[in-house]
Amino acid sequence: MPKFATEEWGKEYVEKLNSNSNYEDAGKNWEGAITFVIQKDESFNKDAYLYLDLYHGKCRDTKFSFTESELPHSEFKYIGPYANWRRLINKEIDPIQGLLTGKFKLQGSMIKIMRFTKAAKEMVSTAATVDTQF
Amino acid sequence: MWYFRSPEIVFGEDSLSFLSLLSIKRATIITDRNLLKTDIPERVRRALGEGVESLIVGDVSEEPPLSEMTAHLGRINEFSPDWFIAVGGGSAIDTTKILFFLYERPDLTVYDVTPLVQLGLRKKSRLIAIPSTSGTGSECTWAAVLSEENEKRKHELASREILPDYAILDPALVLSLPLEQTRNTATDAIGHAVEAYGSTWHNPFSDAMAEKALELILGNIESVIKDMKNPAFRNQVHIGASMAGLAFSNSQIGLVHALAHSLGARFKLPHGKTVGLFLPCVVDYNYDSCTERYDKLNRLFPDKYRVGRLSDSIRTILKAIGQAQTIKEAGIDEKEYFSNLDALVTLAGESTGMVTNPKDSSSADLRNLFIKAYRGT
Ligand SMILES: [Fe+2]
Numbered sequence: 001m002p003k004f005a006t007e008e009w010g011k012e013y014v015e016k017l018n019s020n021s022n023y024e025d026a027g028k029n030w031e032g033a034i035t036f037v038i039q040k041d042e043s044f045n046k047d048a049y050l051y052l053d054l055y056h057g058k059c060r061d062t063k064f065s066f067t068e069s070e071l072p073h074s075e076f077k078y079i080g081p082y083a084n085w086r087r088l089i090n091k092e093i094d095p096i097q098g099l100l101t102g103k104f105k106l107q108g109s110m111i112k113i114m115r116f117t118k119a120a121k122e123m124v125s126t127a128a129t130v131d132t133q134f
Numbered sequence: 135m136w137y138f139r140s141p142e143i144v145f146g147e148d149s150l151s152f153l154s155l156l157s158i159k160r161a162t163i164i165t166d167r168n169l170l171k172t173d174i175p176e177r178v179r180r181a182l183g184e185g186v187e188s189l190i191v192g193d194v195s196e197e198p199p200l201s202e203m204t205a206h207l208g209r210i211n212e213f214s215p216d217w218f219i220a221v222g223g224g225s226a227i228d229t230t231k232i233l234f235f236l237y238e239r240p241d242l243t244v245y246d247v248t249p250l251v252q253l254g255l256r257k258k259s260r261l262i263a264i265p266s267t268s269g270t271g272s273e274c275t276w277a278a279v280l281s282e283e284n285e286k287r288k289h290e291l292a293s294r295e296i297l298p299d300y301a302i303l304d305p306a307l308v309l310s311l312p313l314e315q316t317r318n319t320a321t322d323a324i325g326h327a328v329e330a331y332g333s334t335w336h337n338p339f340s341d342a343m344a345e346k347a348l349e350l351i352l353g354n355i356e357s358v359i360k361d362m363k364n365p366a367f368r369n370q371v372h373i374g375a376s377m378a379g380l381a382f383s384n385s386q387i388g389l390v391h392a393l394a395h396s397l398g399a400r401f402k403l404p405h406g407k408t409v410g411l412f413l414p415c416v417v418d419y420n421y422d423s424c425t426e427r428y429d430k431l432n433r434l435f436p437d438k439y440r441v442g443r444l445s446d447s448i449r450t451i452l453k454a455i456g457q458a459q460t461i462k463e464a465g466i467d468e469k470e471y472f473s474n475l476d477a478l479v480t481l482a483g484e485s486t487g488m489v490t491n492p493k494d495s496s497s498a499d500l501r502n503l504f505i506k507a508y509r510g511t
Contacts, residue, residue, distance in 0.1 A: 110248035115484035
């Protein structure tokens with residue numbers, strides 16, 4: 001069972017994402033990389049970054065790091081503290097409501113991402129299918 | 135954690151007179167072309183009271199593109215209002231929200247109107263919405279629909295800062311609403327209540343608004359259609375429509391609006407009519423994901439409309455008020471419709487309504503719904 005915010009978890013997540021036909025369908029017109037930023041808090045002691053290069057319904061490249069500068073530039077960042085990521089993956093927070101209530105922050109064009117809310121939802125439900133250890 | 139957001143609402147007979155209680159100095163009154171032919175803008179101006187300067191911007195068309203909206207900005211800036219007053223249907227109110235924003239923040243563009251950006255409005259002016267239709271709910275929402283001329287799409291702009299400060303629901307303003315608009319806007323409001331109730335973001339506040347909205351609209355809309363000038367019936371539907379607006383503004387719309395906005399962007403049909411064309415099909419489609427809640431809503435239908443499931447009851451009332459049952463019946467050419475099918479599916483799939491609908495849908499599901507709504511089978 002992979003631990004959240006590790007390279008192993010990122011790999012398994014991308015594998016699941018690439019075999020999720022609902023994501024493929026919802027994200028088929030999406031082009032742009034997104035980085036999940038997991039911020040340190042009481043339950044996790046360092047910032048972690050998962051870079052995902054998303055293109056036409058597939059993740060064609062990924063990289064995990066504890067140092068942001070080691071990652072390629074991404075058009076979007078979805079940012080939140082570790083504890084909120086745990087709640088998101090456990091489906092206790094809706095990804096868009098999470099943004100509207102300040103549990104998460106988004107960097108990048110909101111107007112672009114608003115056209116792909118279905119894809120965003122599929123990305124989160126895919127994370128919930130990874131058997132995750134926190 | 136979630137919110138319930140609402141303007142301060144002034145309602146009932148003579149509520150327009152509330153305007154004189156505000157310390158308004160310079161009011162920009164924004165209204166649509168049809169309303170300009172009536173005495174309503176002048177009544178609003180008079181209701182402001184003595185000594186209030188006003189500028190009437192009166193040529194807002196049905197679902198205007200941005201270029202048409204911004205054509206008025208120069209005049210408005212010169213006039214320098216301390217209040218914006220929207221008088222009209224959804225288009226006039228949404229246009230006012232956008233002009234209010236652009237007047238307050240000339241350094242930004244409409245694409246900055248998102249829930250995640252602090253806009254810092256209300257430095258120079260405030261916003262009042264006075265609906266002259268009973269249905270869009272825009273007077274109570276923090277969203278504005280913007281039609282993109284070249285892209286043939288509708289943008290759903292949203293920010294809590296474009297929620298009006300006041301909504302004034304005076305039934306006298308809807309007494310002359312023509313039959314076709316009366317039925318289309320009521321259909322829209324029924325759609326808002328049903329979608330808000332089924333939304334995955336539904337909450338006790340939005341539920342209460344949706345239930346009461348349906349009770350008021352379903353119990354009175356047929357009487358309004360039969361007796362269009364009756365202020366008591368009109369008042370009930372008018373309040374119900376704003377409650378339906380509060381319901382969806384605080385829980386989100388769903389698949390019906392995703393499909394309806396897509397159809398409306400490609401074909402010139404009134405928004406409320408397009409909502410009615412998809413509502414029963416979508417309720418059927420969602421039923422297994424929302425059974426208990428839909429059954430509960432069905433029980434709110436008066437006996438004369440309640441038949442079978444919620445979708446059947448909705449079909450019955452829409453028929454009773456004279457609404458077209460299929461897209462074909464609404465007069466859309468079959469060949470043209472089906473040649474646009476791919477684009478319709480893509481546009482609907484990009485709507486925010488997709489994310490809060492009780493049932494997840496694939497492109498294939500959307501396609502089937504577009505086909506079903508066209509033929510009715
Ligand atoms: Fe609507």
